[in-house]
Amino acid sequence: MTHWPTRSFSCIASFGPKLPFIACSFHPSKTKLYLRYSTTIAAIRGPYNYINQQDKNNFYDILKHKSRLLDDQDVSNYVADWHGYYHNNTRNFTHIALRPTTTQMVAAIMKHCYKRNLAVVPQGGNTGLVGGGTPVFDEIVLSTSLMDDIINFDPQSGILICQAGCILKNLQDYVGNYGFTMPIDLGARGSCQIGGNLSTNAGGIHFVRYGPLRRYVTGVEVVLSNGVVLDMITPQPMQDSDFKQLFIGAEGTLAILTKVAIKCVETAKCYSAIMLGCKTHHQVTSVLMDARNVLGHTVSAIEVMDSAAVSVVNSKLGLKCPLSPHPFYALIETFSNDEDQNIDKLSHILSLLENKFGSMESAVSLNQTQLSQLWSVREHITEALKRDGHVYKFDISVPIAKYFDLVDVMRHEIGSYSSTICGFGHLADGNLHLNITSKQYDKLLLNRIETILCDWLVQNGGSISAEHGIGFHKAHLMHGSKSSNSLAMMRSIKAHFDPKVSKANVRALKQFIT
Ligand SMILES: Cc1cc2nc3c(=O)[nH]c(=O)nc-3n(C[C@H](O)[C@H](O)[C@H](O)COP(=O)(O)OP(=O)(O)OC[C@H]3O[C@@H](n4cnc5c(N)ncnc54)[C@H](O)[C@@H]3O)c2cc1C
Incomplete structure (x- = not known):
């Protein structure tokens, strides 16, 4: 059994039937309270329906091809994340993945799911590192992997229009032929999709040069949870509210991106x-x-x-x-x-x-x-760490002057319980990737790491999330880094685009805000 040095007061508290066991630690001297609880215990399946054969038949009709609906063994790659990890809750459920090829198919699927109260999780290349693109229970995986058409590239304006499932590397190569480059690059370029990049507002290795990806997005097309299509591909007048930005960085909680328009930049020699x-x-x-x-x-x-x-x-x-x-x-x-x-x-x-x-x-x-x-x-x-045991990944923002300090703190506090503790990342943006591995998954170790991490971030002025997003892994830590007003606003935006969340507590699209 692992015994941790006690530095904070911890208690197990009951917060009503929805969150039965919440372990919280409170430092009276600090301004913020971080609630921590086991995601496997606290996540409760919403009252949405279970998929039946009639639903499947309906999806076959929409998709027009049997191979576009995956179940049984074929679906396993869509249920596990890039590390091969499953959410513990998924184990007792059956899963399906739907792979539409057009916006109309996505709209018809969402319309059906909305009517039948079936939950959906959008998935791109499944390279996300925060558990956002895979089912927590039995959500239907809506994969954009077959939506990979390049619709148009205008070498005069540099604007590329394509379906959301295009792989980033393919787009880089394509616009490269015209002397242009995509305003984003990252290690997962060979698998991640542009829809996933926009949904996470991914940073990447050239962030210091280009800044946020959202800056280059001139248009999007999205399908809402009820199947309504919003076509905002054509650039909007400057005076209009730029509300397409709401869907960028929303991690698939508000809508499914089906097409994107991006301004590419000229390549240096x-x-x-x-x-x-x-x-x-x-x-x-x-x-x-x-x-x-x-x-x-x-x-x-x-x-x-x-x-x-x-x-x-x-x-x-x-x-x-x-x-x-x-x-x-x-x-x-x-x-x-x-x-x-x-x-x-x-x-x-x-x-x-x-x-x-x-x-x-x-x-x-x-x-x-x-x-x-x-x-x-x-x-x-990232690839090497995957082979070093179970990886606890933390993509955080830290003050540049203290960039590696937290790595030292971790080594001091939990060095003997882990295999590797390392730090790397995008220094210019204060974006540190703190990675810790242990031979196998250890819940106590994870709790300890999160406690040290949150305490350090509060004391030193950092943030629990940088470029990888919140996903499922960090949803329970958001209370510590966002004000209650911001969280309330996020909930009401979610309820607007996904009204069943507020009306019947049914998650038509995965909801991360707890
Ligand atoms: C080796 C490696 C290096 C990486 N380096 C970086 C890096 O430098 N910078 C960085 O930011 N990230 C990095 N990542 C993380 C990851 O690659 C990015 O977050 C990427 O943008 C995810 O794209 P994806 O297509 O794989 O999305 P997925 O993993 O499939 O999904 C990510 C999230 O977006 C949602 N989503 C996906 N597609 C859609 C859609 N069409 N509509 C609505 N929601 C959607 C999902 O529901 C999920 O919440 C790295 C990952 C790996 C494995």
């Missing part, structure tokens, strides 16, 4: 990067300052990782870091139309840093192959 070995936190933050000063708007990525992250990539995937061992590594990427100019700027950053800290080990890419090699370790951390 050359990208170059430098990897630097750093000894201290202070050196890491200096890298950021100097890179920003020297590169200005030509910076395309500033990523960092610690030695534990690099080690796990080496031990689990056999990938070697180009540098010898260091406590931290920084990776800076720049772009322009002239490779020599890139190299000059990266060398200048190195000399500024060496003036301050003495000699630093570094590797600069001189061509595309070397650039990919420098990125390789950083891009494989």
Whole structure:
């Protein structure tokens, strides 16, 4: 049995029949109360119907092809998330996944589900890391994986219109042929879909260059929970309220995205990067300052990782870091139309840093192959951790000056109960990926990690969510980082687009706000 050092007062409280066991810990000295409870105990299946053969027949009619409805063994990949984890509650239920090819099919499915009180969870490429795209109980999975048509690309405006199920990498390659690039890139590019990217308002490795994805979205088409189609693909007049933005970052709780229009950006000719070995936190933050000063708007990525992250990539995937061992590594990427100019700027950053800290080990890419090699370790951390046991993932916002502090705190508090504790992420945005692994899932360990995490975030001014979203994993932590007024507003927006939630407490689309 695991015994944790007691730092806070914990109690088991009963909050009525809906949430029978809520463990809460309260620090009188702090301003915020975080409620924590086991998601497996607290999640209650709403009073929606169970799917029957008649429903299935109806879906076959809508989908027009048997292979577009998956059940039994075929559905397993749609019920488990990217890690292969299931929500515990799903085990005793039967599942189906529907794979429509058109907006009309999505609308007909939603209309039927609305009438029959059947719950639905939208799913894109299923690479989400917060349990948002898979069923919690027996929700019908509505997958956009067959909605992958590119409808139009206008090389003059750079606007791409496509179905929501297009895979990001395919879109990158497609617009690349016209000299354009997508304003987003991330490690899961080969599987994630543009609809999933918009639904999570994904950040990614080039966030420092492009900013939020929502900025580039010129239109969307969505299907509401009752099957009504809202076509907002054509750019709206500037004076109109831009309410399509409500559906971006909503994680599929308000509607299903079926089409998107995105403004792509012109591709620079050359990208170059430098990897630097750093000894201290202070050196890491200096890298950021100097890179920003020297590169200005030509910076395309500033990523960092610690030695534990690099080690796990080496031990689990056999990938070697180009540098010898260091406590931290920084990776800076720049772009322009002239490779020599890139190299000059990266060398200048190195000399500024060496003036301050003495000699630093570094590797600069001189061509595309070397650039990919420098990125390789950083891009494989998530994959390597998956092979290191059960992964507890926390995608959080932290003050840049304290970027790696929480990783040290975790090592001190729970180091002996875990296999790997590592930190990496998008330094320029203060977005830290704190990842902890243990041989197998341990509920007590998770509770302990969440307690330390929430306490630290309250004390140091951070947020429980950065780019991956809230999903199911973090819904119970939202009370700590959002005001009650904000939560009330989110609930009423949800009730507006998904009225059965308020009227009959039926979740036509998965609801995350608790
Ligand atoms: C190796 C790896 C690296 C990653 N790197 C990053 C990163 O750098 N930055 C980042 O932000 N994320 C990252 N992620 C997380 C993930 O890839 C992103 O969140 C991605 O945007 C999810 O897209 P998806 O198509 O896989 O969506 P899914 O996982 O299928 O779904 C994600 C959420 O969106 C909803 N959804 C999906 N499609 C639709 C739709 N058409 N309409 C309505 N709702 C929908 C789902 O219900 C769910 O709540 C990474 C994941 C992996 C595995």
